[in-house]
Amino acid sequence: MHGRRKLFGGRKKRRETGEMSLQITSMADIFTILLVFLLKGLSSDALQISPSNGTQLPNGINTVALNEPAIQVEVSKDGILVEKDFVSALQDYHLSAKEMSRDGTIPSLNERLDKERARQKLIAQSNDTVKIDSRAIILSDQKVPFATMKPVLRSLAAHGYSDIKFAVVKE
Amino acid sequence: MSANFGSSSNSQEVDLNITPIIDCFTVLITFMLASASFLSIGFFDAYTPGMSSDPTSAPPDTEAFVKIKNNQTAELKIKGRKHLTLTFDLKNPDSLKGLDQEMKKLDSEHLKLNQVLLSAEDDVDYKSVADVMGHLSQSNLPVVVGDF
Numbered sequence: 001m002h003g004r005r006k007l008f009g010g011r012k013k014r015r016e017t018g019e020m021s022l023q024i025t026s027m028a029d030i031f032t033i034l035l036v037f038l039l040k041g042l043s044s045d046a047l048q049i050s051p052s053n054g055t056q057l058p059n060g061i062n063t064v065a066l067n068e069p070a071i072q073v074e075v076s077k078d079g080i081l082v083e084k085d086f087v088s089a090l091q092d093y094h095l096s097a098k099e100m101s102r103d104g105t106i107p108s109l110n111e112r113l114d115k116e117r118a119r120q121k122l123i124a125q126s127n128d129t130v131k132i133d134s135r136a137i138i139l140s141d142q143k144v145p146f147a148t149m150k151p152v153l154r155s156l157a158a159h160g161y162s163d164i165k166f167a168v169v170k171e
Numbered sequence: 172m173s174a175n176f177g178s179s180s181n182s183q184e185v186d187l188n189i190t191p192i193i194d195c196f197t198v199l200i201t202f203m204l205a206s207a208s209f210l211s212i213g214f215f216d217a218y219t220p221g222m223s224s225d226p227t228s229a230p231p232d233t234e235a236f237v238k239i240k241n242n243q244t245a246e247l248k249i250k251g252r253k254h255l256t257l258t259f260d261l262k263n264p265d266s267l268k269g270l271d272q273e274m275k276k277l278d279s280e281h282l283k284l285n286q287v288l289l290s291a292e293d294d295v296d297y298k299s300v301a302d303v304m305g306h307l308s309q310s311n312l313p314v315v316v317g318d319f
Contacts, residue, residue, distance in 0.1 A: 028196070
């Protein structure tokens, strides 16, 4: 009774003062559902793979999911990146002759992959559960010509990265 | 928002101020929407030359090559126990369905085929390579990408 009296009193007061009350209980419900949904999406997407700005992955069918992390090599319009670090320059998707060695690999990429391998070996020495990884993820722009892909693949193969995952946008 | 505690005769009304909670939620949701990735990324499994075949497996009696050409066609060559050369137009989805069917057929013919070798001419873009890889994955054969 007390509550009802207060409610009516409140209304009367609002009418007098022209004050409006916003019903935010339903809004709180919507926000809670949205938050739970976004948190769930965030936790299931444990492997954060996103190409840099400007890199457009091609669309692909019959793709598979990636369950474990691997070294990320990105080939964009202006350069080759390993784990988001700039490694080698490209001129409009093309490698210049000075960026390539005689064996068809890319010396600057080799250097970076050597470092990654050394780091993995160091961890593997002290931790038996860590093994030398043969997987690599390639995030390549859809306009990259095969002539640029070949030396990247050669460099990866030369460093024992034989299991390659080509990233595409799921259709 | 209010809640009643105790019996109706001796009720105590407690007001819960949910405005700061809403504020927190708004900031959290904005942050999450900004950081969320709406692109769904998938992957094609492939191997580099010389590393894919299992040394304990029987030597193959058939070999399959796919070469993507500058004129937006893909040539499938099968050598060994079965001989076949087919060309598919990458611009024509119906033509690419033919590649799907050929790959499925290869899978069902019980040939000793360990892998499919995929190569492309220098000017072929990655989009075309990804297109063909999608169709090659119809078979369960490992795809080896390289310069063949």
